[in-house]
Amino acid sequence: MSLLLCIETSCDDTSAAVVDTGGAGGLDGAGGPESAGGPHGAGAALIRSSIVSSQHESHAAFGGVVPEVASRRHTELLVGTVAAALADAGVAWDDLEGVAVTTGPGLIGALLVGLAAAKAIAYARRLPLTAVDHLQAHLAASYALGVTAPFVCLTASGGHTLLAVVERGVEFRVAGRTLDDAAGEAFDKGARLLGLPYPGGRELDLLAARGEPSFVAFPRSLPQGLDFSFSGLKTALLYYLREHQTEAATEALRASVAASYQEAIVDQLVGKTVRCAEQEGLRRVAVGGGVAANSRLRRRLTAACRERGLEVFIPPVALCTDNAAMVGLAARHLEPIAWPQYLGLDAYAAEPALRALRVRR
Amino acid sequence: MLTATLTSPEATGAFARLLAARLAAPALVTLRGELGTGKTTLVRDLLRTLGVEGVVASPSFTLAQSYDGHGGLRLHHVDLYRLGPGADAALFAWEDYLDGASLTFVEWPEAGAAELPPADIDVVLRHRTPLSRDLELRAAPAIEKTLADAMIAAGIDDVAATA
Numbered sequence: 001m002s003l004l005l006c007i008e009t010s011c012d013d014t015s016a017a018v019v020d021t022g023g024a025g026g027l028d029g030a031g032g033p034e035s036a037g038g039p040h041g042a043g044a045a046l047i048r049s050s051i052v053s054s055q056h057e058s059h060a061a062f063g064g065v066v067p068e069v070a071s072r073r074h075t076e077l078l079v080g081t082v083a084a085a086l087a088d089a090g091v092a093w094d095d096l097e098g099v100a101v102t103t104g105p106g107l108i109g110a111l112l113v114g115l116a117a118a119k120a121i122a123y124a125r126r127l128p129l130t131a132v133d134h135l136q137a138h139l140a141a142s143y144a145l146g147v148t149a150p151f152v153c154l155t156a157s158g159g160h161t162l163l164a165v166v167e168r169g170v171e172f173r174v175a176g177r178t179l180d181d182a183a184g185e186a187f188d189k190g191a192r193l194l195g196l197p198y199p200g201g202r203e204l205d206l207l208a209a210r211g212e213p214s215f216v217a218f219p220r221s222l223p224q225g226l227d228f229s230f231s232g233l234k235t236a237l238l239y240y241l242r243e244h245q246t247e248a249a250t251e252a253l254r255a256s257v258a259a260s261y262q263e264a265i266v267d268q269l270v271g272k273t274v275r276c277a278e279q280e281g282l283r284r285v286a287v288g289g290g291v292a293a294n295s296r297l298r299r300r301l302t303a304a305c306r307e308r309g310l311e312v313f314i315p316p317v318a319l320c321t322d323n324a325a326m327v328g329l330a331a332r333h334l335e336p337i338a339w340p341q342y343l344g345l346d347a348y349a350a351e352p353a354l355r356a357l358r359v360r361r
Numbered sequence: 362m363l364t365a366t367l368t369s370p371e372a373t374g375a376f377a378r379l380l381a382a383r384l385a386a387p388a389l390v391t392l393r394g395e396l397g398t399g400k401t402t403l404v405r406d407l408l409r410t411l412g413v414e415g416v417v418a419s420p421s422f423t424l425a426q427s428y429d430g431h432g433g434l435r436l437h438h439v440d441l442y443r444l445g446p447g448a449d450a451a452l453f454a455w456e457d458y459l460d461g462a463s464l465t466f467v468e469w470p471e472a473g474a475a476e477l478p479p480a481d482i483d484v485v486l487r488h489r490t491p492l493s494r495d496l497e498l499r500a501a502p503a504i505e506k507t508l509a510d511a512m513i514a515a516g517i518d519d520v521a522a523t524a
Binding site: 105106107109158159177178179180181182184185189192193231234235236238239242349350 | 395396397401402405416418419421422423424425426427454488491
């Protein structure tokens with residue numbers, strides 16, 4: 001047993017978790033401790049607690065996320081969130097053997113709150129600190145379900161749309177990414193055009209559930225290869241709504257327009273993910289990020305993978321949206337940093353992991 | 362004010378190249394217009410012309426994205442969409458993006474109106490048809506004049522410069 005305190009503050013949720021990394025090893029990259037029982041119980045049992053303190057109410061008044069408001073709220077919420085994670089896990093400070101924290105990409109001020117807290121805790125408790133990339137954390141969420149590398153992982157959220165080939169542990173290669181808007185942005189902006197309240201992704205999912213997905217044939221013209229594009233789709237929705245104002249005003253038809261729009265996004269996500277697996281000759285497919293909470297995506301991806309005999313790993317919604325437990329699942333595959341080296345760690349807003357890697361066509 | 366019709370993504374690209382040639386740091390360029398009018402697409406074309414390689418994704422989620430262009434030029438792409446109406450834009454870290462040495466492009470500047478200095482170039486895009494957009498541009502008269510001449514020479518539609 002090796003217990004890690006994990007902290008994640010990359011955007012507007014303050015999260016802390018206690019994750020059991022199953023001993024000092026766990027760096028083999030094969031996807032977790034094989035000795036810990038069946039494939040579906042192994043990873044889940046490692047998460048001892050996971051607390052997410054949402055800031056949605058603080059930001060609702062602003063109609064969106066304000067970075068400096070997020071930073072202030074993280075400062076206010078973090079101590080209580082960490083205490084709750086320890087209490088929930090039944091763990092004392094003395095039981096911890098390390099700290100793990102998200103260092104980027106994300107809102108820089110928000111990340112710095114979590115990083116400063118993690119450094120302080122590591123220093124005070126004489127513990128090593130593991131720096132975790134937010135995208136690697138999303139990829140690692142599927143390890144809770146017992147997936148083994150190599151596998152294809154679609155990470156889709158408000159800020160990211162990434163098709164990754166996870167080769168070993170949390171080492172990945174970019175197979176595709178969005179050329180314009182992120183998938184979550186397409187959901188949120190589409191919801192706004194449909195007159196749904198913020199945050200719109202969930203509202204759109206609920207409205208679409210009552211509609212007919214083939215009602216409007218939104219354009220499916222896509223970039224070549226495995227990259228994504230959602231900007232043109234958003235414009236197509238806008239023009240559809242302008243041209244059919246009376247029609248779209250009735251609830252049933254609005255639901256069908258929402259369902260058709262959602263279907264166009266989901267078609268693209270599912271189609272490219274499955275194609276990536278086939279091109280790479282991989283049999284396992286996973287998903288992460290806030291968009292992975294979308295019920296239609298979960299259903300369609302499951303069906304598409306089953307049809308082709310691919311194994312699919314879709315974490316529970318709480319592990320898809322931002323959380324600290326996935327930070328611990330990623331940390332199992334990363335080298336902890338000792339004192340005083342970790343004091344030099346800095347947060348980063350952009351995506352070095354993506355910029356460093358050539359996008360494959 | 363300069364007005365024109367951008368009838369295709371290619372026309373938008375041609376306009377971006379002509380505009381980029383007239384930008385020098387430090388400068389603030391604001392871009393206004395409803396969702397889907399092509400603000401991000403125009404900024405992407407501008408950044409490409411100024412030497413940015415690789416993907417230029419929408420900064421709606423991160424609020425800002427910075428790049429290096431030709432000759433060490435610092436470029437900032439800011440998008441205040443998420444601040445929404447009534448947000449306190451004083452909370453945004455403007456000093457990082459209006460640093461007196463960079464070219465700064467700001468989408469949805471309305472959300473930061475109280476904090477932003479006057480724009481050197483203000484671009485408004487409006488929907489005309491699914492593919493074409495009405496363009497309005499406000500800049501120093503000399504820039505409007507030479508840009509209008511170049512746009513006419515490039516075959517862009519309905520170009521007019523009015524005092």
